[in-house]
Amino acid sequence: MSNTSKLSRFIEFGRKIVAVGRNYSEHAAELGNAVPTKPILFLKPTSSYITAGNPIKIPKGCSSLHHEVELGIVIGQRGVDIQENNAMDYVGGYILALDMTARDFQDEAKKKGQPWSLAKGFDTSCPVSGFIEKEKILDPGNVRLWLKVNDAVKQDGNTKDMIFNVPFLISYISGFFTLEPGDIILTGTPSGVSPVVAGDVIRAGLADVTEIEFKVEKK
Ligand SMILES: O=C([O-])CC(=O)C(=O)O
């Protein structure tokens, strides 16, 4: 099997999801957070993935479930301490993803200095598009990302506004976590995050490369 068709099955690999927080200054500001001086990282479990046709389920006790549209990098080869100047060699392809966030859980965790695992890692918290071949995105540092809830535009950003760019993130993350084929890096969300409720339909797109659609349901 070719590397590309193997990578397109990243969900079946069961590889890790490393997510970057507050990578767009307007998004940091809209939630009252400082702009970070180094990447803020958290992990989402592989059980959080869902693909087209499956609903996002609001976790028990959550009263403020937010959407966050993000460019996902699919890692193509194993790497440790990757240098920024050859980081792009480790990109196998891309995905469009939603980093669904139980904002009320996260606010409580932030106040108490607790981890974000529940807020970010519940079942269905990582809806994804199909695998996007690397060649389809010429410059991951300049690609439009948008998201609508029931046809109202909520997020419309561009990856050129990332604080830490894709090569830097790959290099930085691989200094702490060995990157393996099929791993996903979620690169952070632009501004415009907002709550969704049961019955809402979320649509999102990455330039003219892909679109996704997910329905929100009560668990
Ligand atoms: O919860 C947050 O705002 C942090 C995050 O994931 C992002 O910026 O994409």
Ligand SMILES: [Mg+2]
């Ligand atoms: Mg996020």
